[in-house]
Amino acid sequence: MGKLKKKQPITKVSKQEGPGFKHSRAETAKLIRRYHLLNKQLAQCKSDKSSKTQITREKEKAIIKEMEMLGGLDWYQKASQLGQSKSRGGDSSKWLIQTLRSTLCADELKEAAKPIRILEVGAVAPDNYKQHERWIKVEPIDLNPQHESIRKQDFLTMAPPATEDSKFDIVSLSLVVNFVGDPEDRGTFCV
Structure with missing residues (x-):
């Protein structure tokens, strides 16, 4: 019996997966998952009122920079359009x-x-x-x-x-x- 692959956590997305990345199903899904994770991390930084330290501000900047490297909200939505295309099963x-x-x-x-x-x-x-x-x-x-x-x-x-x-x-x-x-x-x- 074959081994089941363990799902790896998303930690980094390479720079090549930004606006010019190939549009495979796996890469699109990876971009969307990473963007969601970064978005949640950013919200967590912004909501943590007790620790608006330099470290928190630097973390926010790093998250925003990575989101921009991925192509920002505009590219996230283009990836979503690809994800709902008829060739990938369509929309909800x-x-x-x-x-x-x-x-x-x-x-x-x-x-x-x-x-x-x-x-x-x-x-x-x-x-x-x-x-x-x-x-x-x-x-x-x-x-x-x-x-x-x-x-x-x-x-x-x-x-x-x-x-x-x-x-x-x-x-x-x-x-x-x-x-x-x-x-x-x-x-x-x-x-």
Whole structure:
């Protein structure tokens, strides 16, 4: 029987994996995981009010520098776009559509008085639900949109819906909660 490979912790990503790195599945996943780890470390440094020492400030600068070497938020999002491409399995809307279809019967979907409203937080592509627009209405938002049809919006600072008609039926947070570095802010997503 073959040996199982032990997953190695992510400690460093080489400089060559920045903006010009090859777009293999493994390298894209490695970039995304490293960026998440750095983002959490940065949030931890910023939230540690008791020790705003020179060492903490230097650690923050080093983290920011490494994030920039990886290509920054812009490149992280390009890697996310690669990750949700059809050749790599597609985006999470496929799962949500299947779940809705298996939960709601076909007659309920056809006879719905109004479409299901989805707020897609951390949207990578604006048209993930396009073929279902007859029964789904999506509002895609992101901190750093990569498409003009995605609204620039921080979910954590978003005003609650003003009217009953403007409320969302579903909030999609695919790969968003793990991106937020501060544990309290991650909890806010779940409230």
